[in-house]
Amino acid sequence: MSHNYQYDFEWNYNADEPKRERLFPLFKAVFNMKESDLKALYASGFANPTYTPFTYFHDGIAVAxxxxxxxxxxxGGRRVNAAGIQSVMTDPGHRGRGLFRQLFETMLTELDRRHEAGFLFTDSPRLYEGFGFREVEETFFVSPYRYRPGGPSTRSIRSIPSLRKLSLTNAEDVQVIQEQFRQHAPVSSVFAPMSHGASFYLNMLDPQLQSNLYYSEQLKALIVCKFEGETLKLYDIVGRRIPKLDEAAAAIGEPVSKVECYFHPDLLHPGPWTPIPSPGHLMVRGAIELPKQIHFPITAAF
Incomplete structure (x- = not known):
């Protein structure tokens, strides 16, 4: 049975709380995101005030x-005025009507007017190639690195006194995270977001990732990391300055034989670093030249 639906278009209404919350059921239907988590994002102060939705409504309900x-x-050492694209979603009952294409083309007109480049993550790269996006390979970085604490250590990273484990359910911990994001330095000068507090918060809703979130009083920085044997996996560092690897290893205080870095390590350590292809599909639009080897911190993914 065919339906002749009428759709109402609205955009740039995110500052209006009642209108904004009309999107939440669509997040639940498409991404299974809890409305309570979305409300908590705005209550926490991490929400990005530049977030701009382009939406079709049917009978007051968001459908695309x-x-x-x-x-x-x-x-490459310079600030690039880029945009991120996310929340691409269409209600299953309204697919196949061209709503996605119409919204995407409208959004790209605004993006191209205001930004040098646009980035998105997707599991369907071919879907976006027709809109002028190209896929970019990400690599993480591996290096042998030896660190031994002052004496024998059998402690788990979770019990290290110098690192404080953080939780989004603890108001004091949330305040610590907010403080680090107020004036934080990009984790790399080669390739890194300059502000990713909203993405950081949403990614930390994953309990597995949140279990790797620590604060170092010594470094005055958030460290997202974990150990596999003596391999230190570094996912992000958020602070007013990026410490050298020697400082980070000393602050963590556990034996290290190898480091895997999931952001470009130019500020961390001279290496040598071996680039390893990373799964996932990062896409970019715009006449911008990217470094040969890059990696978005997983805490900044959207």
């Missing part, structure tokens, strides 16, 4: 959406 937000990047 594409959103963009300002994503200033440090790329």
């Amino acid at each position: 959406n594409v959103s963009m937000f300002e994503l200033p990047m440090r790329i």
Whole structure:
């Protein structure tokens, strides 16, 4: 049975709380995101004020959406005025009507007017190639690195006094995270987001990732990391300055024989680093030249 639906288009209404919350059921239907988590994002102060939805409504209910937000990047040593694209979603009952294409083209007109480049993550790269996006390979970085604490250590990283484990359910911990993001330095000068607090918060809703979130009083920085044997996996560092690897290892205080870095390590350590292809599909639009080897911190993914 065919239906002649009437759709109402609205955009750039995110500052209006009642209108904004009309999107939440669509997040639940498409991504199974809890409305309570979305409300908590705005209550926490981490929400990106530049988040701009482009939405079709049917009878007041959101049925299709594409959103963009300002994503200033440090790329090749300079600031790039980029945008991120996310919240691409269509209610299953309204698919096949061209809503996604209409919204996406409208959004791209605004993006191209205001930004040098647009980035998105997707499991369907071919879907976006027709809109001028190209896929970019990400690599993480591996290096042999030896660190031994002052004496024998059998402690788990979870019990290290110098690192404080953080939780989003603890108001004091949330305040610590907010403080680090107020004036934090990009984790790399080669390729890194300059502000990713909203993405960081949403990614930390994953209990597995949140279990790797620590604060170092010694470094005055958040460290997202874990150990596999003596392999230190570094996912992000958020602070006013990026410490050298020697400082980070000393602050963590556990034996290290190898480091895997999931962001470009130019500020961390001279290496040598071996790039390893990373799974996932990062896409970019715009006449911007990217470094040969890059990696978005997983805490900044959207």
